[in-house]
Amino acid sequence: MSVERLFHAPATPAELLIRGAHMLDPRSGLDAPGDVLVRDGAIAEIGAPGALPAPDGADVVEGEGLHLFPAFFDPHVHLRTPGQEHKETLATGTASAAAGGYCGIVAMPNTAPTLDSAPLLGALRDQAAREARVPVGFMPAITRGLVGTDLTEMAELRDAGALGFTDDGRPVVAAGMLRRALQYQRLCGGLLALHEEDPSLSGHGVMHEGAVSARLGMAGIPSISESTMVARDSALAAYEQGRVHFQHLSCVESVDALAAWKAAGAQVSGEASPHHLTLTDEAVLSLDSRFKMNPPLRTEADRQALIAGLRDGTIECIATDHAPHARHEKEVPFEEAPMGVTGLETAFPVLYTDLVLPGVLSLPLVVERMTAGAALLDLPTPTIAVDQPANLVLLDLEASWEVGARGYVSKSANSCFEGRTLRGVVRLTVAAGATVHRAEASTEALA
Amino acid sequence: MTAVDGSHRTDVMRHLLSIDDLDRAGIERILDRAASFAEVAGREIKKVPALRGRTVVNLFYEASTRTSSSFELAAKRLSADVVSIRAATSSVTKGESLKDTVQTLTAYDPAAIVIRSPHAGAAQLVARWTDAAVVNAGDGKHEHPTQALLDVYTLRRRLGALDGKRIWIVGDVLHSRVARSDILAFARMGAEVTVSGPPTLIPRGIEALGCSVAPTLDQLAEADVVYVLRMQNERMNEAYVPSLREYATRYQVNAARLRPHQLLMHPGPVNRGVELSADAIDSPQALIAQQVEAGVVVRMAVLYELLAGTNAAPALEAAPEAVAAA
Numbered sequence: 001m002s003v004e005r006l007f008h009a010p011a012t013p014a015e016l017l018i019r020g021a022h023m024l025d026p027r028s029g030l031d032a033p034g035d036v037l038v039r040d041g042a043i044a045e046i047g048a049p050g051a052l053p054a055p056d057g058a059d060v061v062e063g064e065g066l067h068l069f070p071a072f073f074d075p076h077v078h079l080r081t082p083g084q085e086h087k088e089t090l091a092t093g094t095a096s097a098a099a100g101g102y103c104g105i106v107a108m109p110n111t112a113p114t115l116d117s118a119p120l121l122g123a124l125r126d127q128a129a130r131e132a133r134v135p136v137g138f139m140p141a142i143t144r145g146l147v148g149t150d151l152t153e154m155a156e157l158r159d160a161g162a163l164g165f166t167d168d169g170r171p172v173v174a175a176g177m178l179r180r181a182l183q184y185q186r187l188c189g190g191l192l193a194l195h196e197e198d199p200s201l202s203g204h205g206v207m208h209e210g211a212v213s214a215r216l217g218m219a220g221i222p223s224i225s226e227s228t229m230v231a232r233d234s235a236l237a238a239y240e241q242g243r244v245h246f247q248h249l250s251c252v253e254s255v256d257a258l259a260a261w262k263a264a265g266a267q268v269s270g271e272a273s274p275h276h277l278t279l280t281d282e283a284v285l286s287l288d289s290r291f292k293m294n295p296p297l298r299t300e301a302d303r304q305a306l307i308a309g310l311r312d313g314t315i316e317c318i319a320t321d322h323a324p325h326a327r328h329e330k331e332v333p334f335e336e337a338p339m340g341v342t343g344l345e346t347a348f349p350v351l352y353t354d355l356v357l358p359g360v361l362s363l364p365l366v367v368e369r370m371t372a373g374a375a376l377l378d379l380p381t382p383t384i385a386v387d388q389p390a391n392l393v394l395l396d397l398e399a400s401w402e403v404g405a406r407g408y409v410s411k412s413a414n415s416c417f418e419g420r421t422l423r424g425v426v427r428l429t430v431a432a433g434a435t436v437h438r439a440e441a442s443t444e445a446l447a
Numbered sequence: 448m449t450a451v452d453g454s455h456r457t458d459v460m461r462h463l464l465s466i467d468d469l470d471r472a473g474i475e476r477i478l479d480r481a482a483s484f485a486e487v488a489g490r491e492i493k494k495v496p497a498l499r500g501r502t503v504v505n506l507f508y509e510a511s512t513r514t515s516s517s518f519e520l521a522a523k524r525l526s527a528d529v530v531s532i533r534a535a536t537s538s539v540t541k542g543e544s545l546k547d548t549v550q551t552l553t554a555y556d557p558a559a560i561v562i563r564s565p566h567a568g569a570a571q572l573v574a575r576w577t578d579a580a581v582v583n584a585g586d587g588k589h590e591h592p593t594q595a596l597l598d599v600y601t602l603r604r605r606l607g608a609l610d611g612k613r614i615w616i617v618g619d620v621l622h623s624r625v626a627r628s629d630i631l632a633f634a635r636m637g638a639e640v641t642v643s644g645p646p647t648l649i650p651r652g653i654e655a656l657g658c659s660v661a662p663t664l665d666q667l668a669e670a671d672v673v674y675v676l677r678m679q680n681e682r683m684n685e686a687y688v689p690s691l692r693e694y695a696t697r698y699q700v701n702a703a704r705l706r707p708h709q710l711l712m713h714p715g716p717v718n719r720g721v722e723l724s725a726d727a728i729d730s731p732q733a734l735i736a737q738q739v740e741a742g743v744v745v746r747m748a749v750l751y752e753l754l755a756g757t758n759a760a761p762a763l764e765a766a767p768e769a770v771a772a773a
Binding site for chain 2 (some may be wrong): 080213217328331
């Protein structure tokens with residue numbers, strides 16, 4: 001134990017009293033108004049509303065009418081560092097996470113150069129220790145340069161702080177290569193997170209293959225390009241008794257494959273993104289490149305399958321796949337645009353507005369799934385309990401805001417929810433015991 | 448932005464980006480005007496002064512002979528000043544983005560920008576960046592609305608109306624913007640559209656456009672019109688068909704497959720001996736030359752609709768009465 005795997009800039013531990021907010025922690029069953037006292041960055045006391053006196057020098061936050069959750073954890077973001085700092089940096093990406101209510105995020109390795117060696121991981125750790133607003137972990141590549149032919153030095157990378165491994169953005173095409181990684185996992189541990197796509201089926205596809213791609217004349221990415229790989233890699237994981245996690249699931253066939261292999265005892269898990277849970281390929285009729293990402297938005301039946309999978313636990317967690325791109329890179333014809341959308345600042349509000357408010361998913365379930373990514377990576381789950389480090393998000397669920405109207409904290413603006421009015425404003429985020437984001441009610445709420 | 452589902456249709460058309468920008472009445476209005484321009488085309492002096500002093504920019508990012516030349520001629524016959532830009536000879540090849548190019552051209556205050564691009568949605572983007580009227584002259588494999596209009600024009604001249612007519616579109620539907628615009632336009636004009644070709648070249652879900660799918664030409668005899676698409680050589684390399692020989696055996700439209708009552712169309716250029724046999728091309732049923740001829744007057748009517756159609760008193764002294772009355 002005790003290899004450090006999350007890194008952040010030094011911050012003053014919070015001395016904080018949050019008074020009278022409605023506390024909700026789905027795992028402990030906590031669901032009541034109360035006071036939470038944070039001392040030296042840890043939860044010191046939980047009491048009835050108004051019961052806890054404010055210690056000298058403590059920051060007092062009136063929480064009445066607001067909700068307090070364990071802060072969110074995102075196992076899948078792109079911080080574009082090193083190499084593409086014009087899209088995002090460790091500083092801006094983690095600030096965006098703080099604004100979205102996150103206490104931890106995990107950066108993907110498809111950087112320039114690829115994060116595939118311990119020295120580069122060491123440099124990123126150092127940079128995170130200077131710049132990261134919220135704790136950030138790193139998943140180096142499974143294969144060197146993400147090209148699928150040679151394993152990275154996984155054991156050395158684990159010793160250097162790797163949370164797990166992924167070739168995200170690309171599949172591990174050769175089954176034999178993934179099998180080697182699974183065998184090596186027995187030596188060094190670390191989750192293998194997989195972007196599932198059979199390139200012989202997805203080809204030059206730019207959107208979901210179906211009626212909308214037929215209408216638009218754009219090359220399609222069929223659902224089976226993902227689901228056949230989910231099934232294949234589940235079989236490999238079961239055979240090697242390894243553990244794999246399927247990133248950004250997008251279609252009904254993948255959810256079915258995941259459920260079947262779980263039932264068969266394979267150690268497999270899955271994540272879904274807010275955009276796949278709330279949008280369909282109909283959005284691409286606008287030809288707006290903000291709706292271009294990989295995997296693509298699929299049909300209403302696929303969206304419903306993801307919701308059902310999230311509800312019944314087939315899909316363990318929500319991950320944004322936050323993928324910033326500069327404006328000029330996205331302001332090109334759809335087929336030319338890079339894949340990816342931002343997501344950290346909109347994840348909870350869009351799920352709350354589109355799924356919780358209409359009664360599709362319960363609020364405790366959404367909060368649980370937005371924090372569950374930590375446990376998949378063998379990290380402590382954010383929780384509201386005495387003696388735990390303070391990882392808290394305080395939200396105004398009555399307030400609304402227009403996405404993009406006041407810009408973004410992220411360096412990039414490629415949100416697929418731009419212009420939407422969403423319910424749920426993050427008032428305060430506490431991550432690893434420090435206050436990392438704070439917004440005043442008067443400046444954020446719209447009429 | 449213009450919706451591609453047609454829900455944003457208005458009486459005043461600002462751009463022609465998709466056939467969905469037009470309802471049936473709009474198509475008929477444009478084609479009636481095209482018919483009146485056809486009379487002008489029969490005169491010794493073929494110009495009308497409708498767009499005198501206005502600038503039309505043709506921005507072509509793909510090689511094109513008939514579309515670019517007919518747009519150029521259409522604009523000139525309306526007395527517009529015409530600037531034609533081809534990607535191969537412009538700063539486009541130096542890496543200038545579409546947005547930068549459009550902003551540069553906007554400095555000339557064009558009344559219209561006609562754009563051909565290898566990418567779906569390029570015309571929509573241009574419309575977002577300029578005050579000029581934008582005409583989609585083909586965007587990727589998405590749409591080619593003026594081709595569909597000239598196809599409807601050609602058929603209306605021959606058949607009167609398309610209502611109830613059976614039109615088969617044969618060949619590489621997957622890669623054809625012409626097919627997509629034609630399916631929409633023919634269906635909007637009341638025809639029953641069937642697409643037929645190798646299953647590898649029929650896009651999954653195409654029925655949603657309002658057509659049916661036939662995997663073979665066995666029932667081709669039921670068609671009133673056979674519209675044959677170009678079969679490109681590179682499709683073989685991508686393994687869509689095993690060989691052009693096998694393709695031709697199954698899907699070539701030739702004298703043996705064509706019935707005497709059927710009309711034959713093709714958007715050009717034709718691969719003789721592949722999708723069409725020489726005897727079919729040269730048969731009196733073929734409307735291929737009429738399609739090309741229709742291109743100029745239909746594009747004149749489109750430019751007129753966008754640029755002069757909303758004027759209260761358009762300058763039409765040289766145009767026939769039908770235009771002034773429209």
